[in-house]
Amino acid sequence: MEHSEQEQHAMDLPPGFRFHPTDEELITHYLAKKVADARFAALAVSVADLNKCEPWDLPSLARMGEKEWYFFCLKDRKYPTGLRTNRATESGYWKATGKDKDIFRGKALVGMKKTLVFYTGRAPKGDKSGWVMHEYRLNAKLHAASTSRGSLSGGRAASSKVATSFHHACVYLACDRSYILGHS
Numbered sequence: 001m002e003h004s005e006q007e008q009h010a011m012d013l014p015p016g017f018r019f020h021p022t023d024e025e026l027i028t029h030y031l032a033k034k035v036a037d038a039r040f041a042a043l044a045v046s047v048a049d050l051n052k053c054e055p056w057d058l059p060s061l062a063r064m065g066e067k068e069w070y071f072f073c074l075k076d077r078k079y080p081t082g083l084r085t086n087r088a089t090e091s092g093y094w095k096a097t098g099k100d101k102d103i104f105r106g107k108a109l110v111g112m113k114k115t116l117v118f119y120t121g122r123a124p125k126g127d128k129s130g131w132v133m134h135e136y137r138l139n140a141k142l143h144a145a146s147t148s149r150g151s152l153s154g155g156r157a158a159s160s161k162v163a164t165s166f167h168h169a170c171v172y173l174a175c176d177r178s179y180i181l182g183h184s
Contacts, residue, residue, distance in 0.1 A: 019044035019064060023103045026070075026136050027111035031170040034072050035138060045070040050171065054091050055118045055131040058173055071171045092120040094133055109139045134172040 021029070033040045046063050048071040053061065062069035078086040087094040094116040101113040116133045119126030 019070065020068075023101075023113055023136065024105050024110060026170050026172065027103055027138065028105055030070075031072075031111065031136055031138060034170070042070075042072075045072055045170070047072045048171075049073060049076075050094075050133075051076045051086055051089055054089055055129070055133075055173065055175065067174060069173045071173065073169055073171055075169050087116065092118055092126055092129070093123055094118055095123070095126075103136070111136055111138050131173070131175045134174075136170040136172070 030042050030045055034042075044064050046061050046069075048058060048061050050058075050071070050073050058071070059065070059069055062071070076086040078084040095118075097115050097117055101115075102109055103111045103113055114135045114137070116135060118129045118131035118133070120129055121127055
């Protein structure tokens with residue numbers, strides 16, 4: 001896990017510092033800013049491609065955390081012209097559990113939270129693991145406002161911005177410690 005000198009200096013945090021944002025804070029203070037400006041960087045949130053990394057490899061890519069890690073990622077489409085998300089890795093797949101949770105700031109809906117569990121093997125016969133992912137996405141109206149006023153790629157056309165930013169998500173990954181030790 002290599003960091004620039006500036007990042008290393010910024011990581012000199014006081015003893016006891018913990019990054020533990022609420023769902024609303026993750027969406028409004030991190031994800032919305034990342035969607036509006038792809039260059040936005042957060043001290044405690046790394047960037048990762050979840051389809052190219054197994055969950056047990058992700059902690060080494062994180063900037064901080066022992067049992068919880070935060071990432072920005074670009075969601076991958078299962079089919080080039082479709083809307084379904086590809087959630088498979090080389091060793092397994094992420095499966096959604098339950099229904100999406102609405103995230104509010106006051107009375108305004110700002111985003112959604114989807115909970116997923118990692119299974120090793122291939123669906124539908126995979127084996128459930130101890131890895132849990134919480135995927136956050138912007139409310140469509142907030143998303144449209146973020147992409148219309150922000151720059152995702154240094155000046156591309158507005159239609160390109162919306163298409164690109166559709167794939168952004170903020171991910172909170174957690175795991176049972178015993179499962180981490182088994183895959184170290």
